[in-house]
Amino acid sequence: MSKLLFLFLRLLKLFHRIGLKMRGKTEADFHAERVISGKAWEEFCNNLKLAGASLMYPGTPRDAFNQAEGLRYLSRLTRGGLEAFVEYCDPAFPVLHRMAHETVKLGADNPDNYYFNAQISGNYSYRITGKRNSVHYIGFFTQNGNYGTTGGLAPCGALEDNALKLEDDGSFEINLSKTPSGKNWLKIEAETTMIMVRQTFLNRFEEVAAEVSIVNLDGRTAPDPVTPAMIDEGLQTASMFVAGASMMFAKWANGFKKHTNKLPLFDPVVSNAAGGDASIIYYHSHWKLEEDESLVIEVKPPDCDSWNFQLNNYWMESLDYRYFTICINKGTAHYEPDGTVRVTVASRNPGKPNWINTCGHHEGTMLWRWYRLAEGAAAVEPLCRVAGI
Numbered sequence: 001m002s003k004l005l006f007l008f009l010r011l012l013k014l015f016h017r018i019g020l021k022m023r024g025k026t027e028a029d030f031h032a033e034r035v036i037s038g039k040a041w042e043e044f045c046n047n048l049k050l051a052g053a054s055l056m057y058p059g060t061p062r063d064a065f066n067q068a069e070g071l072r073y074l075s076r077l078t079r080g081g082l083e084a085f086v087e088y089c090d091p092a093f094p095v096l097h098r099m100a101h102e103t104v105k106l107g108a109d110n111p112d113n114y115y116f117n118a119q120i121s122g123n124y125s126y127r128i129t130g131k132r133n134s135v136h137y138i139g140f141f142t143q144n145g146n147y148g149t150t151g152g153l154a155p156c157g158a159l160e161d162n163a164l165k166l167e168d169d170g171s172f173e174i175n176l177s178k179t180p181s182g183k184n185w186l187k188i189e190a191e192t193t194m195i196m197v198r199q200t201f202l203n204r205f206e207e208v209a210a211e212v213s214i215v216n217l218d219g220r221t222a223p224d225p226v227t228p229a230m231i232d233e234g235l236q237t238a239s240m241f242v243a244g245a246s247m248m249f250a251k252w253a254n255g256f257k258k259h260t261n262k263l264p265l266f267d268p269v270v271s272n273a274a275g276g277d278a279s280i281i282y283y284h285s286h287w288k289l290e291e292d293e294s295l296v297i298e299v300k301p302p303d304c305d306s307w308n309f310q311l312n313n314y315w316m317e318s319l320d321y322r323y324f325t326i327c328i329n330k331g332t333a334h335y336e337p338d339g340t341v342r343v344t345v346a347s348r349n350p351g352k353p354n355w356i357n358t359c360g361h362h363e364g365t366m367l368w369r370w371y372r373l374a375e376g377a378a379a380v381e382p383l384c385r386v387a388g389i
Contacts (some may be wrong), residue, residue, distance in 0.1 A: 008355050017272035031229040040232040047239030048078060053111030054246035055337065061314055061363065073105070073315040077245060080104040084117065089234040091121035094372035096197065105317035105334035106245055107274065108284065108367045111327045112308050114209045115198035122190040126176040128197075136306065136331075137161045137200040137371070138210050140174060142190040143275060154301050155272055156369035158186030159278065176214075187309050198277065200371065202306060248274070249316045256286035261295055263368050263382045281370040281379045287311070287345065288363035294346035294389045299382035300339050303374035307328045309343055309382075311356050312365040319364075324357045 034040040054072040080099050088095045099111040099117040103197075109115070114135070120126060120142070132138065140317035143158040159174060165183045167173050175182040178189065186195075195214065201207045263283040271282050287295055301307050308329035311319050333341050334353035343354045345366075358364075368382050 012160050026231050028144050028227070028229060031232040033225070040228075040235055042233040044239045047236070047243055048074075049067065050076075051239070051243035051246050054243070057247065057254060059257055060126065060250060065360075066314055068317055069313055069317075071259070073313075073317055074242060074246060076104045076317075077106060077242040078238070080106075081241040081325040082234075084119065084229065085241065086234035087228055089237075090120055090223050091119050092124060092216055092218070092219060094120050094126065094195070094216065096195075096212055096214050100169040100324055103321075107249055108310065108312050109228065109318050110200070110308070110369075111310055111318050111321040112201050112204060112306075112329050114199040114201070114204075116199075116212060118195050118214055118308060120176065120188065120192060120195050120214075121155035122178065122188050122192045125181075125188075125217045126195075126214055126215045127217055128174040128176065128186075128195075128212055129172070129173050129278075130210050131164055131169070132164075133210050135196075135207045135209050136202045138164065139198045139277065139279075140186050141163075141196045141277070142176065142186055142188050142192050142196065143194045143196060144189060155250045156189055156192050159184060159186045187318075195334075200306060200313060202329060241243040244283070244323040246315075252284065253314055253316055254381035256365055260286045260288050261386055262384050263297065263366070264379060265379070279372045283368040283382065285366055286363070287366050289345070289347070289358065290362070290385065291347055292389055294344050294350060294387050295384060296387050297343040297368075297382050297384050299341055299368075299380055301330070301341060302339070302370065302377040302380050304330075304370050304377060305372035305374075307368070307370050309356070309368045309389065310366065311345060311361075312367065313361055313362050314338065316365050317358070319359045319361070323353065326357055328342070328354055328373055348389060350389050 018139045052075055055067060055074070060070070083097060084099050088097055093244040096118045098115055100106060100115045126138065138157065139160040141158050144154040144156050157354055172180065172184060174184040174186050174190050176186045176195065178187070199209050199210055201379060263285050264282040266282040267276070268281070274280050276282060286368060289295060297309065306329060308327055310327035321327060328343060335341055341354065344350050344352050347359060348359045349355050370379050373379060
């Protein structure tokens, strides 16, 4: 259904361009009229109103607490969307910024990750410069499309940690272009819209994130003045991002209820289309517990670069990792003598290692990840059981 919707939207744009040509008007004329008339702002507000439908999607919790979190979630997506598509919308002068972080969350955002995003375009070539520092892992990924116009983020190019060539002082340069260039190259295509930098910590309190910046190689040193088209299109994309992302993840969460309190393998095709990392194996699900119940998760991790588990609210926002232990990973876990990890999800401390705090929630979503399995290693599905506290 979503593919048909976005095909319909593309057809509408085609008819729109034909109509403009027949009336002797340009795209610039069209956007200027929308800005002057107030139509641009009106449609932005209408799309935000439509985004509220995600909070009423089948299966969503309707109690006041979860709906309040849902409203905050939409407000956070709006803030993130406006920063990404209005404030930092110019692909000719990109800015790497944190679109998902401690107070803007979506799609099971990873507490062990430090994300940077920038809007880019296949019309330009770029260079990223930086210093590696001590973060456990860093990866650079270009993506095509966006949640608002294509319904997802299709993978394009990837340059991961072990392939990144560093200078003696830990600095690096990466060329982003359609054809190979330089010591470190990251592919972009005509449809490319975003560069994403993922940094993964084993201990986010001790490791130092990499320093990264990006420049357009056409020589400009400052952005051009804002145009009506930039603002009109930015507002449309931001509002469609809020509506598209929230609806997509509401559908995901409802689907996870088919295997509540279990952690089955998530379809990698779906996760990659939504902007997931193709080198990570994901186990998404839904959890639900009574006040006196706990969810015990047991697994012997395979040989891999890292792994982690996190607890989210129903809207697939990670719980507040600034103040509570809501995630665990390869570097922070307590292991049994045989290498097994036993995680306990509960509303209060059960007096056992690897306690994950539900932070006042009685249901939500959850995610286990295996990062970059070693050669010959096989993914393992974590075993789950509900027990008392």
